[in-house]
Amino acid sequence: MKSRRSSCTDSGSESSETDSKTPEKFETATKRRMAANARERKRMQGLNTAFDCLRKVVPQWGQDKKLSKYETLQMALSYIVALNRILTDTRRHAAPHHQWLDLQPENYSCLMRYEHPAGQEFLHSSFPYEFDGHHLHA
DNA sequence: TAGGCCATCTGGTCCT
DNA sequence: AGGACCAGATGGCCTA
Numbered sequence A: 001m002k003s004r005r006s007s008c009t010d011s012g013s014e015s016s017e018t019d020s021k022t023p024e025k026f027e028t029a030t031k032r033r034m035a036a037n038a039r040e041r042k043r044m045q046g047l048n049t050a051f052d053c054l055r056k057v058v059p060q061w062g063q064d065k066k067l068s069k070y071e072t073l074q075m076a077l078s079y080i081v082a083l084n085r086i087l088t089d090t091r092r093h094a095a096p097h098h099q100w101l102d103l104q105p106e107n108y109s110c111l112m113r114y115e116h117p118a119g120q121e122f123l124h125s126s127f128p129y130e131f132d133g134h135h136l137h138a
Numbered sequence B: 001t002a003g004g005c006c007a008t009c010t011g012g013t014c015c016t
Numbered sequence C: 001a002g003g004a005c006c007a008g009a010t011g012g013c014c015t016a
Helices: A023-057 A069-093 A105-112 A120-124
Strands: none
Touching: A023 A069
């Protein structure tokens, strides 16, 4: 755990003046700030854990380089779109005796919760990578 | 050394 | 009132 700030740390030295008019108020404000900082650290750690989980299920460029957060989100998005297309194509060509393949959208819609700001149009954009089962190729 | 990425702090806003 | 969430600021680490 490294502290990135040298000038203002958990000491709460930047509490507002109104909160620190008396030593008691200063102390409570400091404690509140420290507690808030700790909560924020924990929240961000949870977020990073979620990113790590996502990295494990998303195709990687290679074993050596870890995807950045932004890249992870972009890759997950593209990957989901690609999987959705595979499912759609499979359903279209599946023979009747392959009913296990005939998934209904509600059965995998949990994978499609992401809504791109650009709207539904995004879902029809093409997956920009080739996936060989383990790695992606541009 | 510049730029990218990241962790942390902080104050504001919203929600319970 | 207090916690969750968010975005901006800051500064450290790493790589080309």
